[in-house]
Amino acid sequence: MPNNTRVRFAPSPTGSLHIGGAHTALFNWLYARHTGGTFVLRIEDTDKERSTPEYEQSIMDGMRWMGLDWDEGPDKPAGYGPYRQSERMESYTKYAEQLLDAGLAYKDDGAVLFKVPSGETITFDDEVYGQISVKSENASVNQDGTIKDIVILKRDGMPTYNYAVVIDDYTMNINMVIRGEDHIINTPKQLLIYHALGFEIPKFAHLPMILGKDKKKLSKRQGATSVFEYNDLGYLPDGVFNFLALLGWSPKDGQEVFTRSEAIKLFDLGSVTKKPAVLDIDKLNHINQEQMKIMDPQELLKIIKPFWKNLGLDINSYSDDYLASSLQAMGGRGQTTLQLAEYSDYFISFDTVKERYKADDIKEEIRPLLKKFYGELLEVADFTPQTMEAFTRTWVESNESSMKEVALPLRWALTGRKVSPGVFEVAAQLGREECRKRLAYYNLI
Numbered sequence: 001m002p003n004n005t006r007v008r009f010a011p012s013p014t015g016s017l018h019i020g021g022a023h024t025a026l027f028n029w030l031y032a033r034h035t036g037g038t039f040v041l042r043i044e045d046t047d048k049e050r051s052t053p054e055y056e057q058s059i060m061d062g063m064r065w066m067g068l069d070w071d072e073g074p075d076k077p078a079g080y081g082p083y084r085q086s087e088r089m090e091s092y093t094k095y096a097e098q099l100l101d102a103g104l105a106y107k108d109d110g111a112v113l114f115k116v117p118s119g120e121t122i123t124f125d126d127e128v129y130g131q132i133s134v135k136s137e138n139a140s141v142n143q144d145g146t147i148k149d150i151v152i153l154k155r156d157g158m159p160t161y162n163y164a165v166v167i168d169d170y171t172m173n174i175n176m177v178i179r180g181e182d183h184i185i186n187t188p189k190q191l192l193i194y195h196a197l198g199f200e201i202p203k204f205a206h207l208p209m210i211l212g213k214d215k216k217k218l219s220k221r222q223g224a225t226s227v228f229e230y231n232d233l234g235y236l237p238d239g240v241f242n243f244l245a246l247l248g249w250s251p252k253d254g255q256e257v258f259t260r261s262e263a264i265k266l267f268d269l270g271s272v273t274k275k276p277a278v279l280d281i282d283k284l285n286h287i288n289q290e291q292m293k294i295m296d297p298q299e300l301l302k303i304i305k306p307f308w309k310n311l312g313l314d315i316n317s318y319s320d321d322y323l324a325s326s327l328q329a330m331g332g333r334g335q336t337t338l339q340l341a342e343y344s345d346y347f348i349s350f351d352t353v354k355e356r357y358k359a360d361d362i363k364e365e366i367r368p369l370l371k372k373f374y375g376e377l378l379e380v381a382d383f384t385p386q387t388m389e390a391f392t393r394t395w396v397e398s399n400e401s402s403m404k405e406v407a408l409p410l411r412w413a414l415t416g417r418k419v420s421p422g423v424f425e426v427a428a429q430l431g432r433e434e435c436r437k438r439l440a441y442y443n444l445i
Contacts, residue, residue: 005037007176008169009063009070012044013055016226017062019279020180020210020218023244027207028178029068030245030267037176041073042168043084046158051086062227067237067260080172085159091167092159095197096152104196110155114163114193116140116147122188127205127269129184139188150189162189170199178205178269205269208248209276218279234336236303238295239288246287247277257290285335292340293332297324300337307341313348323347329429331421346415347429350438356416359442362409367444369399373406374445383432385424392424413442 009025011017017025032039041063045051056074063070072078082088096112099105105114120136142148152163159167165186169177184206194201210218230240242258251258251266258266292300301324308315315323326347327340334340345352362370373395380391396402411423414435420426427435439445 005032005035005176006040006172006174007032007037007178008040008042008172008174009068010042010044010165010168011059012047012050013052013059014047014050015055016058016228018225019227019244021059022062022066022068022227022240023210023247024178024180024207025063025068026066026241026244027249027272029070030263031176031178031269032071033264034267038071039069040080040172040174041070041076041083042172043074044161044164045084045086046161046164048086048158058226058228065227065231065237066241085164085168088164088168088171089157089159091171092153092164093157095167096163099152099196102196105152111151112153113149114152114196116149116189116192118147120192122191124187124191124201124204126184127203128208128272129181129206129274132184132187134188136188136192139192150193152193162186163193166190166193166197166199169202170194170197175202176205177202178207181206181209205272208273210247211276211278213278213280215276215278234307234338234340235284235288236291236295236337239284239291242291243284243287246283247279248273248275257287257294259294289332289335292334292337297328300324300327303337304341304344307338308345308348311341311345313345313352315348318348326429329421329425331425333421343417343420346417346420346426350434350441353414353416353438354441357412357442359409359413359444361412362442362444366405369401370406370409370444373399373401374410374439378432378436378439378445383428385422385428388424388427389422409444410439413438413444 007028009028011021029039031037041060043056045056060075070076072080072083074083077083096105099114100107100112105112116136116139118137121133122136122139123131123133125131137147140148140150150162151160153159168174187204191201212218227240231237238260241260242263245263246256249267249272250256252268252271255262255266298320301320304327305315305323326344329347330340330344334343376395377388377391380387392403392406396406407423410427411417411420414423414426414430430438436445
């Protein structure tokens with residue numbers, strides 16, 4: 001693979017980083033990292049009315065949350081800056097003058113327009129969609145079908161998108177343009193300008209559209225207005241990264257859950273599909289759950305702590321080792337970090353258990369049996385899941401009881417939930433004295 005690949009992500013700072021933008025940024029990042037190339041962040045802020053520094057910062061923060069680091073950008077200048085379009089006006093003026101001098105553009109009412117020629121065939125090979133050919137007279141048309149010349153500089157001197165992107169990509173030495181499928185219609189217009197200026201043309205790869213589960217265009221509600229909302233909903237950066245990578249692409253071996261380094265190694269533009277990708281939240285939940293399972297326990301703990309605090313749980317009296325091992329004891333339960341925090345609350349607070357469970361389902365006639373069992377269980381010398389389970393199996397057989405009869409009330413008393421990890425794993429994690437305290441509260445010892 002050549003190591004001189006240069007790709008760019010060029011968002012407009014008119015809103016936060018949403019799923020569509022994050023998807024485009026991710027595929028550019030993967031391609032750059034796979035080829036050993038350079039990933040450039042360029043800010044397209046020529047919309048003076050709607051562009052704000054706050055949105056620019058939000059986009060950069062969203063990319064950092066996703067782990068999409070860039071090699072060059074507004075905060076990482078190299079030899080191809082500036083990295084904001086508003087700071088590149090000299091280039092736009094220079095090449096507009098060149099087109100005017102060559103008779104390929106003209107001024108009208110203060111604006112500069114590029115003359116769209118007729119009778120030419122514009123052809124380009126798209127890495128995803130294959131060869132695309134358009135007649136030049138069809139590249140830019142009025143409503144009546146006549147040729148529409150392309151405005152390149154507006155009356156206020158600001159460049160239009162189709163002009164600025166050509167000048168920027170050429171002067172920043174971008175040689176692979178990876179962007180959304182909705183830009184295919186713009187490519188012939190841009191190629192006309194490339195040809196007119198004698199610029200070398202980059203390669204193009206257009207990514208499939210992302211649709212909602214209803215197979216319609218993704219709404220903000222479906223895609224969330226910002227990637228940060230996925231954090232608030234309980235998704236890991238690695239979960240969103242993994243899920244977005246699978247929208248329109250999959251490794252040739254069919255692997256669905258992968259680390260970032262595995263994704264970089266496996267990524268191949270040739271495997272990107274033309275078929276629109278569906279934003280399936282059920283799939284995101286599954287991927288996120290699998291990513292939580294393979295995550296380093298201490299790193300997962302850092303992410304879960306704020307969710308516990310938001311639930312009003314006091315974690316300050318517990319060591320990080322205890323809290324991390326409590327998450328491991330959950331055995332992969334919960335599809336989001338929010339769910340994992342909620343499902344594991346009983347490892348931190350007995351108050352949450354008492355709120356959920358009143359023990360009014362335990363019949364009085366069964367209490368003597370349960371008290372006998374729990375009293376003896378608490379005296380088991382080796383308070384490990386294996387020892388407790390072996391003891392229980394022997395005990396229920398000797399006392400004409402059943403595993404369900406003694407284990408289910410124990411689960412309720414320790415967790416306040418019908419479903420949890422193995423009850424003996426929970427007991428071992430809580431420890432002998434905490435189990436004693438909880439069973440005593442319910443008058444079960």
